[in-house]
Amino acid sequence: MRALGISKFGGTEVLEQLTIDKPEPGRGQVLVKVFACGLNPVDYKIRQGMLPLPFELPLVLGYDVSGEVEAVGPDVADYEVGDEVFYSAELLSGALAEYHVVNEDIVALKPSGLLHAEAASVPLAGLTAWQALFDRAAIKPGEVVLVHGGAGGVGSIAVQLACWIGCEVIATAGRDNIELVEELGADAVIDYASQDFVQAALEATSGEGVDAILDTVGGDTFLKSFDALMSHGRLVSIVPEHMEGQPLEALAKAFFKNAEVHFHFMERERPALDALGRLLERGFIEPVVNEVIPFEVEDVARAHEQMATGHGRGKLVVAVEKE
Amino acid sequence: MRALGISKFGGTEVLEQLTIDKPEPGRGQVLVKVFACGLNPVDYKIRQGMLPLPFELPLVLGYDVSGEVEAVGPDVADYEVGDEVFYSAELLSGALAEYHVVNEDIVALKPSGLLHAEAASVPLAGLTAWQALFDRAAIKPGEVVLVHGGAGGVGSIAVQLACWIGCEVIATAGRDNIELVEELGADAVIDYASQDFVQAALEATSGEGVDAILDTVGGDTFLKSFDALMSHGRLVSIVPEHMEGQPLEALAKAFFKNAEVHFHFMERERPALDALGRLLERGFIEPVVNEVIPFEVEDVARAHEQMATGHGRGKLVVAVEKE
Numbered sequence: 001m002r003a004l005g006i007s008k009f010g011g012t013e014v015l016e017q018l019t020i021d022k023p024e025p026g027r028g029q030v031l032v033k034v035f036a037c038g039l040n041p042v043d044y045k046i047r048q049g050m051l052p053l054p055f056e057l058p059l060v061l062g063y064d065v066s067g068e069v070e071a072v073g074p075d076v077a078d079y080e081v082g083d084e085v086f087y088s089a090e091l092l093s094g095a096l097a098e099y100h101v102v103n104e105d106i107v108a109l110k111p112s113g114l115l116h117a118e119a120a121s122v123p124l125a126g127l128t129a130w131q132a133l134f135d136r137a138a139i140k141p142g143e144v145v146l147v148h149g150g151a152g153g154v155g156s157i158a159v160q161l162a163c164w165i166g167c168e169v170i171a172t173a174g175r176d177n178i179e180l181v182e183e184l185g186a187d188a189v190i191d192y193a194s195q196d197f198v199q200a201a202l203e204a205t206s207g208e209g210v211d212a213i214l215d216t217v218g219g220d221t222f223l224k225s226f227d228a229l230m231s232h233g234r235l236v237s238i239v240p241e242h243m244e245g246q247p248l249e250a251l252a253k254a255f256f257k258n259a260e261v262h263f264h265f266m267e268r269e270r271p272a273l274d275a276l277g278r279l280l281e282r283g284f285i286e287p288v289v290n291e292v293i294p295f296e297v298e299d300v301a302r303a304h305e306q307m308a309t310g311h312g313r314g315k316l317v318v319a320v321e322k323e
Numbered sequence: 324m325r326a327l328g329i330s331k332f333g334g335t336e337v338l339e340q341l342t343i344d345k346p347e348p349g350r351g352q353v354l355v356k357v358f359a360c361g362l363n364p365v366d367y368k369i370r371q372g373m374l375p376l377p378f379e380l381p382l383v384l385g386y387d388v389s390g391e392v393e394a395v396g397p398d399v400a401d402y403e404v405g406d407e408v409f410y411s412a413e414l415l416s417g418a419l420a421e422y423h424v425v426n427e428d429i430v431a432l433k434p435s436g437l438l439h440a441e442a443a444s445v446p447l448a449g450l451t452a453w454q455a456l457f458d459r460a461a462i463k464p465g466e467v468v469l470v471h472g473g474a475g476g477v478g479s480i481a482v483q484l485a486c487w488i489g490c491e492v493i494a495t496a497g498r499d500n501i502e503l504v505e506e507l508g509a510d511a512v513i514d515y516a517s518q519d520f521v522q523a524a525l526e527a528t529s530g531e532g533v534d535a536i537l538d539t540v541g542g543d544t545f546l547k548s549f550d551a552l553m554s555h556g557r558l559v560s561i562v563p564e565h566m567e568g569q570p571l572e573a574l575a576k577a578f579f580k581n582a583e584v585h586f587h588f589m590e591r592e593r594p595a596l597d598a599l600g601r602l603l604e605r606g607f608i609e610p611v612v613n614e615v616i617p618f619e620v621e622d623v624a625r626a627h628e629q630m631a632t633g634h635g636r637g638k639l640v641v642a643v644e645k646e
Binding site: 262264 | 561
């Protein structure tokens with residue numbers, strides 16, 4: 001079967017088409033016919049060899065799947081052939097391929113009203129946003145939440161989740177994406193290039209600072225965020241690699257704020273994915289798909305480059321199978 | 324009245340005896356005759372001008388008081404003349420003086436069995452340890468806790484509090500202080516100069532890492548702590564100024580651990596001080612006073628230098644009044 005991945009780590013030139021055996025489902029696993037595969041920044045980070053995990057080459061990339069159960073292994077309890085499912089694959093088991101095998105415990109039923117291309121945009125970013133806001137920052141109705149990068153893959157879902165739960169939501173975005181983030185429900189959208197998010201956060205909170213911040217940007221934005229945070233506020237960061245070379249000295253501000261900082265790396269779990277599916281079906285949140293691209297090396301290479309600019313707008317999804 | 328402080332920021336040479344008016348208690352305040360005043364690292368940091376607070380010179384230093392209520396202001400509800408009290412003074416209101424005025428809401432009754440010199444060693448370090456362990460890290464019986472600097476002012480109380488609440492306690496200490504920290508109840512004491520705390524933490528937890536870490540050391544110790552922490556573990560740091568020049572890059576480890584980091588700056592409150600008082604009275608924890616020193620400039624200067632080495636053993640307390 002066709003797959004897309006790498007035989008060595010490097011720039012987008014190492015992306016290649018792979019021909020591999022169609023996998024078979026083991027105990028507790030399902031074989032999924034992949035209709036669509038969502039791309040994420042982790043794809044190009046893995047391609048570059050930046051993640052300290054025991055990858056084996058050649059390596060299939062792509063970690064967000066929407067598709068149909070084609071076969072089930074022994075002891076599979078919750079799924080049968082024909083079920084439409086979506087999930088985020090383990091990082092050691094890329095899914096940008098015609099078929100993919102996955103443990104059923106991280107799989108959820110695909111929201112019925114969505115195209116596969118839409119559903120495949122959700123799992124990794126949606127689980128990240130869900131866990132960051134609800135499990136880590138523990139945001140509550142009535143709180144004021146600042147989302148850095150509100151137009152991005154994680155940010156666009158986070159803005160909608162924070163609105164849904166009843167928070168007042170401030171988000172940053174590039175000039176071209178401000179209208180999008182307003183449509184997602186943000187109460188105030190800051191142009192990060194021309195406006196000061198600290199000032200906006202303080203104005204929205206009578207100078208107290210916001211209750212919680214989700215940082216999908218990193219670097220200076222991470223460090224400056226403490227100025228926008230209330231005393232005992234919570235800051236969740238999901239971007240390690242942007243912090244290189246920053247002085248920890250700047251963290252001194254965090255002490256005077258008694259800040260709580262959560263470093264978050266998404267964990268695959270079915271309950272939160274089920275919840276996201278229900279919200280999508282009921283229309284409380286919607287997928288933000290920027291572009292559906294062909295299942296070809298050059299298109300995926302272009303997508304990697306686009307994601308690496310950090311100026312994304314929603315998600316890029318590969319159409320693996322026509323729907 | 325006599326007081327001890329500074330008229331300009333600088334090295335220990337700027338410490339001087341000050342002659343200031345005996346203060347009068349305002350609404351909700353009590354006038355305390357100071358018997359003993361505990362010293363803390365924050366004393367020399369303020370002397371050096373390192374804290375960004377609106378200090379006015381000349382400035383009295385010293386922030387931990389044990390003494391006797393000499394007079395009460397209007398609307399004081401909980402104290403009367405003659406009560407023995409202890410507390411940690413606000414940083415803008417130093418207390419290394421014959422008398423000190425304080426808002427009653429941060430004052431607690433001095434544990435009856437303790438000398439003033441013992442009671443004055445507790446408030447700032449004890450509140451820091453209490454809040455760091457219970458309010459921030461939220462440690463629970465049965466958890467494994469690592470305390471960096473278990474012989475220090477905060478560390479020596481933290482080790483005892485973590486033991487009292489029923490945790491398994493690992494602590495680091497200098498070679499000369501290992502026996503002391505063992506006597507305080509630690510299950511394992513690591514010589515930080517010759518032993519690896521990460522290895523000790525992993526061995527004590529079947530390779531999982533400890534549930535919580537209290538870092539009173541900072542710098543490399545802070546960054547290396549993520550290797551000793553379990554997934555979703557909690558790390559509380561109380562030392563901003565030791566982090567200068569460290570690369571945030573090293574924080575990348577924190578993401579893979581889904582680490583929760585609390586930057587803690589002590590807050591004055593009566594309930595936790597009352598609780599510490601009860602534990603001291605009941606003998607569940609004990610003050611660790613290294614030396615009681617005279618109320619003289621040269622002795623306090625020596626104490627500042629000793630604290631700045633970072634190799635302290637318990638607390639240094641100034642005997643302001645003979646007891």
